[in-house]
Amino acid sequence: MLYGTAVETSEVSFAEDPRVPEQSEKSARPEEAPAAPRRGIMPFMYVEGAGRAADFYKQVFGATELMREFDPDGTTVNHAQLKIGDTMIMLSDPASQDVRESGSQGVYRTPHQYGGSSVHLYVYVANVDEVFKRAIAAGAKVIDPVEDKEWGDRCGGIEDPFGHVWWVGTAIKDLPPKDSN
Amino acid sequence: MASKMKTIPAGWHSVTPFLCVKDAARAIEFYRRAFGATELERMEEPDGKVNHAVLKIGDSLIRISDDSSKHVAEWAAKGWSRSPQSLGGTPVHFYVYVEDSDAVFKRAIAAGAKVMEPVADKVWGDRIGSLTDPFGHVWMVATHKRDVPIKEVEKHHAASSRAVNSR
Secondary structure, eight states, X not given: OOSSTHHHHOOOOOOOOTTSOOTTSOOSOTTSOOOOOOSSEEEEEEOSOHHHXXXXXXXXXXXXXXXXXXXXXXXXXXXXXXXXXXXXXXXXXXXXXXXXXXXXXXXXXXXXXXXXXXXXXXXXXXXXXXXXXHHHHTTOXXXXXXXXXXXXEEEEEEEOTTSOEEEEEEEOSOOOOTTOO | OTTOOXXXXXXXXXXXXXXEESSHHHHHHHHHHHHOOEEEEEEEOTTSOEEEXXXXXXXXXXXXXXXXXXXXXXXXXXXXSOOHHHHTSOSEEEEEEOSOHHHHHHHHHHTTOEEEEEEXXXXXXXXXXXXXXXXXXXXEEEEEOOOOOHHHHHHHHHXXXXXXXXX
């Protein structure tokens, strides 16, 4: 029996891909697209207009585009992969043929379709004030203005034009890592 | 400049998901059992509701708040922070890399998750299965099995009349 009490105590092993360069290193594959990070948790976000959303995240967060996939019409982006800092995010448009043909579009909906979101994204950037300004200029709404927070970050909250919520932060105090104790 | 402080605190990645869930205390227990999450921090409100908690899954951290906590009440009223149960779904799923997606998938199902799509090998080289956890969040549990040149993925997509533009 695989799932007895062992479920409570055994550790899950997570993939550590030695080919993935650390964020401070240059890509080992300069002639190709950057390798997609194959570790950890990557948000998979549903948006109306994956191409426009990719452009917004590139412009505001300085994301790098790893891949963009089109419907047969050649213009509707059904899927895009981006890297923000060291983290990969994926975008998908529920209106794309790709998702419509999957037959399960009921579970693939955007924040606008749901009327909100159950997952916010906390993004660390080098200069929160600059990124916040860029975001607002690009059409994001302020949820919480930028201010110094008690947890050691300077941080503010926005809702982007696609309904996703971001907390943009820059660490301003040196605090010990969460799992240092 | 070498001593300049890092703008990302140690242990965090650039992007961290912040999950709103109904009954966060039970959700944390589920993530421990299903994904081997470790709890790094938990702040409770006087009535015991999880104001916020930080969990580590693999090399990544996630934040969790209870949907009825004071922490999110103000945002929830404006629709910014509601649980998947309250919204009827969730617009952000999670793609998580583990060493053995079959084993983790089975554990998650045993712990109460529902199968969305059983574990299978995908053209892009990952073996993945999709599940909905008991709190409505959606996870794609993946293990990278082989490197697939982008040309091969393109060929597959061309066969199914789609186009990929890799950069």
